[in-house]
Amino acid sequence: MLAETAIKIKDLTVAYHGDPVLYNISTEFYYGNRTAIVGPNGAGKSTLLKASLGLTKSLTGQANFYIQGKALNIDQAYKHIAFVPQAQSVDWTFPASVFDVVLMGRYGHLGLGKRPRKADKDIATKNLEKVGLTDFKDRQIAQLSGGQRQRVFLARAFCQEADIIILDEPLAGVDIKTEEIIMDLLSQEAKTGKAIIAVHHDLNTVSQYFDRVLMMNRELIASGPVDQCLTPETIQSAYSQSQGPVQSREGSVDL
Structure with a gap:
């Protein structure tokens, strides 16, 4: 039995400075x-996420987010979505404590100008404990290791209590x-x-960590269960070409 749809992307095309970097992605x-989401460097993986979330402008297509069975655009659905960006895109010198960063995950639940309540702080504390960083709650984020920083942002995402x-x-x-x-934390979620x-980025661990895979190189190569879509043929199709669009292999599935 097919699981319930969370996001449906249709005919998404994105160009930077007139150069298309995504071609008609539907999944x-x-x-x-x-x-x-896997593919070589320059395949448009991050661009696919950003365009779906409205952070990058698309030429064509759209993403719909299904919340309780209702299709919503990003402006309507943003409270139900948590996004963890690439670590290098974050200003780690920003003067904030670990607890402050995690608590930011509650801001979407607050009214304009309202301060976090005790319940919000309790949720932040619970999620800091979940990622094993309770002892670091007063530390500045600049003082953390790379792995600890990632867990802080994961705790912030969990604080949003998002569906996606x-x-x-x-x-x-x-x-x-x-x-x-x-x-393991993501598996629990x-x-x-x-x-x-x-x-x-590591094809060797896809089958260990994920149920499904989207293989791409500017165009969609394959999308579906890992055991059906992570094959020598799809890997060759995605990684053998680093420039321009590539053609989806016959037999690729989108289940």
């Missing part, structure tokens, strides 16, 4: 699943122990019915 992501969690290379630059901690979507 779906599902609740209760962990989906890896989207992560851009959450395992980049972390050690194997932290990698396993992060993926998927088991509660949430949709987990992550740009991922």
